Every structure is written in C-alpha cells, then in structure tokens.
Amino acid sequence: MLFVNKQLALATYHFIKVTAGAVQKRQYSTWAGLYTVLLCPILLYMGLVMLIALKNGNYLNVAVVLFFATSFVAGPTIYTVKNVSRNLEETKKMKLVKIPIFRKxxxxxxxxxxxxxxxxxxxxxxxxxxxxxxxxxxxxxxxxxxxxxxxxxxxxxxxxxxxxxxxxxxxxxxxxxxxxxxxxxxxxxxxxxxxxxxxxxxxxxxxxxxxxxxxxxxxxxxxxxxxxxxxxxxxxxxxxxxxxxxxxxxxxxxxxxxxxxxxxxxxxxxxxxxxxxxxxxxxxxxxxxxxxxxxx
Incomplete structure (x- = not known):
C-alpha cells in the first residue's frame, strides 16, 4: 500500500485521480484486484494455511486467517479509494480532542x-x-x-x-x-x-x-x-x-x-x-x- 500511494503522489501518476469520477463500486473492485495481485504470494500462503487448518478441523483458525486475508486486501483498497477521491469530497472540519502527551x-x-x-x-x-x-x-x-x-x-x-x-x-x-x-x-x-x-x-x-x-x-x-x-x-x-x-x-x-x-x-x-x-x-x-x- 505504501508503494502504491507513493507512486500516486508522483506527478506522473496524477491522471489516476480521474478514476475518482468512476462509480464507487468500480473503484473498489479495481483497486481490490490490484492489491490482490500485489499481495498474491502472501495470499497464496494464507490459502495454504487455511487448507491445512481445514483439513485438521481447526475452523476457528480458518476464520482468523480468512479475516486477515480479507483485511489485507480490504484495508489498502479502502484507504487508496479514499485517498484518490479526497479532493472531490467536501472537507469537514473536525473537532479535535486534545490528548495528553506522555513522555516516552x-x-x-x-x-x-x-x-x-x-x-x-x-x-x-x-x-x-x-x-x-x-x-x-x-x-x-x-x-x-x-x-x-x-x-x-x-x-x-x-x-x-x-x-x-x-x-x-x-x-x-x-x-x-x-x-x-x-x-x-x-x-x-x-x-x-x-x-x-x-x-x-x-x-x-x-x-x-x-x-x-x-x-x-x-x-x-x-x-x-x-x-x-x-x-x-x-x-x-x-x-x-x-x-x-x-x-x-x-x-x-x-x-x-x-x-x-x-x-x-x-x-x-x-x-x-x-x-x-x-x-x-x-x-x-x-x-x-x-x-x-x-x-x-
């Protein structure tokens, strides 16, 4: 995700901002496909782990790995779509809550x-x-x-x-x-x-x-x-x-x-x-x- 968003920040890829005008469903499917390809090795390993867990009857572990796999794709997808369409959305002023600073x-x-x-x-x-x-x-x-x-x-x-x-x-x-x-x-x-x-x-x-x-x-x-x-x-x-x-x-x-x-x-x-x-x-x-x- 960091790599993709760094590339989007370059002037060469500013034309991708135009995709923000597409139907939102199309945007999500496109970026989800891109991240699926980029994360293919990890997702394949997750799939293998799920098969092993399923074979051994560890259904809870299957659900956990499936959740992580979905999050791996869904998280960057949502972030990137929001990032690309940020300029088209009306900005709202947020009331910031002052958090106390702790010395680390x-x-x-x-x-x-x-x-x-x-x-x-x-x-x-x-x-x-x-x-x-x-x-x-x-x-x-x-x-x-x-x-x-x-x-x-x-x-x-x-x-x-x-x-x-x-x-x-x-x-x-x-x-x-x-x-x-x-x-x-x-x-x-x-x-x-x-x-x-x-x-x-x-x-x-x-x-x-x-x-x-x-x-x-x-x-x-x-x-x-x-x-x-x-x-x-x-x-x-x-x-x-x-x-x-x-x-x-x-x-x-x-x-x-x-x-x-x-x-x-x-x-x-x-x-x-x-x-x-x-x-x-x-x-x-x-x-x-x-x-x-x-x-x-």
Whole structure:
C-alpha cells in the first residue's frame, strides 16, 4: 500500500485521480484486484494455511486467517479509494480532542519510529509471523504436543522479523549514530537493545507461552530461543548490508542449523554461546562500527 500511494503522489501518476469520477463500486473492485495481485504470494500462503487448518478441523483458525486475508486486501483498497477521491469530497472540519502527551522513554523511540513510519509493513510482518508460527503448528498437528514444534514455529517468526529489524538498524544509523562519538555506557545500550527486542517480540512470545499451556520451563525455553536469535539478526544487519547475498545465506544457515538443534534438543546451549558471541561483538565493535552505509 505504501508503494502504491507513493507512486500516486508522483506527478506522473496524477491522471489516476480521474478514476475518482468512476462509480464507487468500480473503484473498489479495481483497486481490490490490484492489491490482490500485489499481495498474491502472501495470499497464496494464507490459502495454504487455511487448507491445512481445514483439513485438521481447526475452523476457528480458518476464520482468523480468512479475516486477515480479507483485511489485507480490504484495508489498502479502502484507504487508496479514499485517498484518490479526497479532493472531490467536501472537507469537514473536525473537532479535535486534545490528548495528553506522555513522555516516552528514549529506549522505545525505535519502536515508535517503526510504528509511525512503517505501520503497514509492521502489521504485515506481525501477520506473517503469526501465520508462520500457526502454519508450522498446523503442519505438524499430529505431534503438536511436542514443544519442539512450537520452538521451530517461534524461530520462523524470528526470521520473519528481519524487515523490522532492518528498520530498527536504519533508525539507529539515521537518528542516534552520533552516540557512537559519545562516552555511552555500552552495557546500558545493550540492555536497551534487548528491551526493544523483548517488547517487539512480546506478542509472539505470549502466543508461544499460550501454546505450551503456560509451562514455565518451556516458556523460558522460548524466550531463550527468541531473544538471542533476534539479537543475532540485529548484529548481522548492523555489520552486513541488508542487500548483501551473504546476509540471506547467513540467515538461511542460521534458521536451518537452529531448527536441527531444536530437533536434537541442543538449542539452548547453542543459543547461550550465540548470545555470548553477539554480546562480545556488540561490545567490541560498538564504537568502531560505521553506521553511515546503513542510512540508505
């Protein structure tokens, strides 16, 4: 949706504003068709997930996925139609309600940046994360009681957050890169980074905890898998260009190796080592890392 509306803002595509004069039903059907084509890969995956859920008798999950799929197309369609026909509609003065301003802690700024600047992308990543997690559970519904299935689903959800993680790294490069030249306490910075990741991934962690029926040991195992993995992805994005082929290969190798370790019940030890390595890299490279190449 962001891509389409950015294109509509260009002078080259101003002629599309003429479509606002068409019958409203025609406008909605046209834009819905466009967004269906653009979101085809995601919708196909949703269709596959619905078929698996339907086969296993998870009718509630079918309804949830169907709702998300419909929202994926209907939301951007309604927004775009309103945006295109905005100039033809009579503007009404709105009485604004003054909302009290709360001071937000500085460590939450990256999340607020992603939420405000890339809302649709953020929501799409979250929906994709949910679908990947639930899809893996449905795929192995016959052995769903095995916690390793939920752990692999959680790992897939971590990988789906790569785009959001990239936005967080870019925000750091654009907004707070100057702190690299200041005597910042690296431990405090590390805690802030991990806190951001914890808040960012809290919906998936809550879903995982609910899936394992609030078992404390298994819940902690999910946190022990998610946080180090997210932090590793952030470290990789900081030191490797997101356009680099090597990053994709590294992410793939990480996912496969961790999935194998989960199956072998050795992932917690591996994650402890992984977290240690990530923290060491963060500490040693904190002042040396040049964030300028990450701004674009």
């Amino acid at each position: 802690p500085s460590w939450l700024w990256p999340l607020l940046y992603v939420w405000k600047q890339q809302t649709i992308m953020f929501l799409m990543c979250k929906v994709l994360s949910f679908l990947l997690f639930k899809g893996i559970l449905w795929m192995f519904a016959d052995i769903r009681s095995d916690v390793r299935i939920a752990q692999i689903g959680l790992l897939a959800a971590v990988i789906s957050h790569t785009t959001i993680m990239n936005m967080l790294v870019k925000h750091e490069a654009n907004a707070v890169a100057f702190t690299k030249s200041l005597p910042v306490n690296r431990f405090n910075s590390l805690i802030k980074h991990i806190s951001v990741l914890l808040v960012l991934f809290s919906p998936e962690l809550l879903l995982f905890i609910a899936t394992v029926q609030f078992n404390p040991i298994e819940s902690l195992s999910g946190i022990a898998i998610a946080l180090p993995s997210l932090f590793l992805v952030q470290v990789m994005l900081t030191h490797i260009s997101h356009r680099s082929q090597s990053l994709i290969i590294l992410l793939f190798i990480t996912f496969v190796s961790m999935a194998m370790l989960i199956i072998a019940k050795q992932v917690i030890l591996f994650n402890a080592v992984q977290m240690l390595v990530s923290v060491v890299i963060f500490y040693l490279m904190f002042y040396q890392t040049d964030l300028k190449p990450l701004r674009n």
